[in-house]
Amino acid sequence: MKNLDHKNSWTVEELKQKYNLPFNDLIWQAHQIHRNYHDPNKVQISTLMSIKTGGCPEDCKYCSQSIRYETAVELEKTLPLDEVIKQAKEAKASGASRFCMGAAWRNLNETNIKKIIAMIHEVKKLGLESCMTLGMLSQDQAIRLKAAGLDYYNHNLDTSEEYYTKVVTTRTYQDRLNTIQNVRDANIKVCSGGILGLGEDIEDRIKLIHVLANLEVQPESVPINKLVKVEGTPFSENKEVDEFDFIRIIALARIAMPYSMVRLSAGRDSMNDQTQALCFFAGANSIFYGEELLTTKNSSVHHDQKLLKKLKIGTL
Numbered sequence: 001m002k003n004l005d006h007k008n009s010w011t012v013e014e015l016k017q018k019y020n021l022p023f024n025d026l027i028w029q030a031h032q033i034h035r036n037y038h039d040p041n042k043v044q045i046s047t048l049m050s051i052k053t054g055g056c057p058e059d060c061k062y063c064s065q066s067i068r069y070e071t072a073v074e075l076e077k078t079l080p081l082d083e084v085i086k087q088a089k090e091a092k093a094s095g096a097s098r099f100c101m102g103a104a105w106r107n108l109n110e111t112n113i114k115k116i117i118a119m120i121h122e123v124k125k126l127g128l129e130s131c132m133t134l135g136m137l138s139q140d141q142a143i144r145l146k147a148a149g150l151d152y153y154n155h156n157l158d159t160s161e162e163y164y165t166k167v168v169t170t171r172t173y174q175d176r177l178n179t180i181q182n183v184r185d186a187n188i189k190v191c192s193g194g195i196l197g198l199g200e201d202i203e204d205r206i207k208l209i210h211v212l213a214n215l216e217v218q219p220e221s222v223p224i225n226k227l228v229k230v231e232g233t234p235f236s237e238n239k240e241v242d243e244f245d246f247i248r249i250i251a252l253a254r255i256a257m258p259y260s261m262v263r264l265s266a267g268r269d270s271m272n273d274q275t276q277a278l279c280f281f282a283g284a285n286s287i288f289y290g291e292e293l294l295t296t297k298n299s300s301v302h303h304d305q306k307l308l309k310k311l312k313i314g315t316l
């Protein structure tokens with residue numbers, strides 16, 4: 001049964017045809033693939049921690065942490081190692097299998113890489129998988145992070161190549177692809193996805209899935225975020241994403257990348273339980289768990305526990 005639907009030579013046209021199927025046909029196809037490749041009643045949970053908050057020089061128009069926008073986020077220093085250990089222990093105790101650390105950097109530098117390596121060592125010692133998202137990485141840096149034991153690196157493409165220039169002007173789509181390649185070449189697992197609600201068209205969303213699915217090796221993890229509207233950012237008043245359009249993209253990601261873990265990522269806080277349940281049916285099988293994402297509120301732990309129990313979904 002395996003491998004039948006797996007290919008990394010999708011055309012945009014083929015993906016559009018899938019996306020435009022009647023809703024029931026689309027989510028049924030996605031669910032069948034989901035069952036063939038994954039346990040449909042299990043989700044993987046990761047906890048996020050911001051190890052360096054605010055003051056980022058990039059101009060991503062959705063982000064609370066860009067120095068260019070007046071948001072409520074205050075600039076903080078890189079957190080000390082003992083704070084990282086404390087939070088990683090709490091994440092483990094609450095049932096997370098992966099600890100994801102994020103920094104508001106354009107790229108990693110020499111001073112910071114030493115701190116990062118120490119953090120990876122400590123997280124690994126606790127028996128947790130490690131994930132980092134630190135901006136651009138060189139080939140040499142990726143190799144050093146791998147040597148330290150890093151399991152995953154998150155670096156999102158966010159949207160289509162065409163729309164990207166409307167979202168960020170301080171780096172290019174190719175810069176993002178280069179870092180993803182450096183991560184892949186260093187044998188670190190790739191976590192890469194995007195955000196819906198940036199003002200993009202449906203076609204941009206389909207093209208994002210197209211780029212991810214056609215990478216030489218598909219990402220092991222594909223986070224699909226719904227924009228968290230942050231006051232003070234240029235995208236704070238963006239139009240809401242239609243729930244069915246969101247579920248369709250989850251289904252498309254599942255069909256195009258059957259082996260990948262599809263993460264129902266930021267924005268769950270503003271989704272009702274029924275929408276989340278349909279996302280799980282359509283192929284989402286990982287979530288961020290914990291009261292906070294990086295700088296914004298996540299769905300509460302209490303609420304998530306209740307929802308997973310209602311749906312009889314267990315954790316990996």
Ligand code: SAM
Pocket residue numbers: 056062063064102103104105106133134135136154155156158194195225226227228229230266294
């Ligand atoms: N600075 C690094 C970078 O951009 O790669 C790492 C941290 S950055 C906050 C990680 C990812 O979070 C971004 O690539 C973006 O996809 C996502 N993100 C940031 N702000 C968001 C928001 N308001 N809503 C949804 N996703 C967001």
Ligand code: DTB
Pocket residue numbers: 048064102133154156193194223224225228265266293294295296297
């Ligand atoms: C991802 O795709 N989503 C996470 C994680 N990777 C790093 C980040 C979401 C951030 C949401 C906005 C905030 O909390 O600042």
Ligand code: SF4
Pocket residue numbers: 056057058059060063064065066103104105106135
């Ligand atoms: Fe900086 Fe990352 Fe936010 Fe962009 S998304 S402004 S790179 S922290």
